[in-house]
Amino acid sequence: ERKESKRRKESSAHTPAERRTLRVKMVLLGSSGVGKSSLAFRFSKEEFSSTVPTVGCAYMTHLVCLHDATLRFEIWDTAGQEKYHSVTPLYYRGAQAALVVYDITKRESFMRAQLWLRELERQYVPGETVVALVGNKGDLSDLRQVMLQEGQTLAENKGLLFTETSAKSGSKVSELLMTIAHRIRQSTTPEST
Ligand code: GDP
Numbered sequence: 001e002r003k004e005s006k007r008r009k010e011s012s013a014h015t016p017a018e019r020r021t022l023r024v025k026m027v028l029l030g031s032s033g034v035g036k037s038s039l040a041f042r043f044s045k046e047e048f049s050s051t052v053p054t055v056g057c058a059y060m061t062h063l064v065c066l067h068d069a070t071l072r073f074e075i076w077d078t079a080g081q082e083k084y085h086s087v088t089p090l091y092y093r094g095a096q097a098a099l100v101v102y103d104i105t106k107r108e109s110f111m112r113a114q115l116w117l118r119e120l121e122r123q124y125v126p127g128e129t130v131v132a133l134v135g136n137k138g139d140l141s142d143l144r145q146v147m148l149q150e151g152q153t154l155a156e157n158k159g160l161l162f163t164e165t166s167a168k169s170g171s172k173v174s175e176l177l178m179t180i181a182h183r184i185r186q187s188t189t190p191e192s193t
Contacts, residue, residue, distance in 0.1 A: 020069045025094050027076045029116040030101035031109045035136040038167035040075045064181040071181045092123040097130045097180050104135045105143040130183045132161035139166040
């Protein structure tokens with residue numbers, strides 16, 4: 001009987017169904033048109049659609065498997081609320097990760113990203129939310145108005161993760177989610193489901 005119980009223990013350690021699944025709420029912030037919905041769509045479906053609706057969906061989900069746990073990302077899109085330059089505090093509540101997105105071809109969106117960061121700082125408890133600054137539309141480098149280094153410097157000054165992505169080509173999108181997943185595992189204890 002002891003042998004049987006040992007065998008069961010050993011096999012369960014390797015059964016994916018037995019892995020811990022942790023729920024992570026991640027919110028997207030940034031001006032209209034920077035590619036938030038496209039990124040959310042990319043995260044969850046790993047493909048790009050040029051006709052993604054900007055308004056409507058509450059959140060999409062995506063699973064990220066780490067060696068010791070599975071993180072179930074609930075990716076919240078603003079559903080168009082950003083047009084009013086702020087979103088309801090409910091949107092931020094319980095968020096363990098936030099992406100502040102700008103469009104590298106629109107300087108205005110980079111200026112706005114700094115305002116979103118300030119708003120975010122008012123809403124979250126430092127150290128409890130992993131925040132990444134994201135320069136999207138990296139595939140349109142000919143139209144670039146914001147230098148890579150400007151994004152890097154802003155992120156460094158504020159202690160944020162930083163990357164440039166392309167929701168269109170998929171460049172750096174899954175790497176970003178993976179980096180956030182690792183950071184969350186290091187710095188917070190997400191809610192178990
Ligand atoms: P949102 O308003 O921030 O949610 O932005 P959307 O996801 O609706 O994207 C706005 C427009 O930019 C759409 O026409 C998208 O097809 C386009 N778009 C989004 N991401 C990219 C990208 O990485 N590269 C390019 N070239 N276009 C993008």
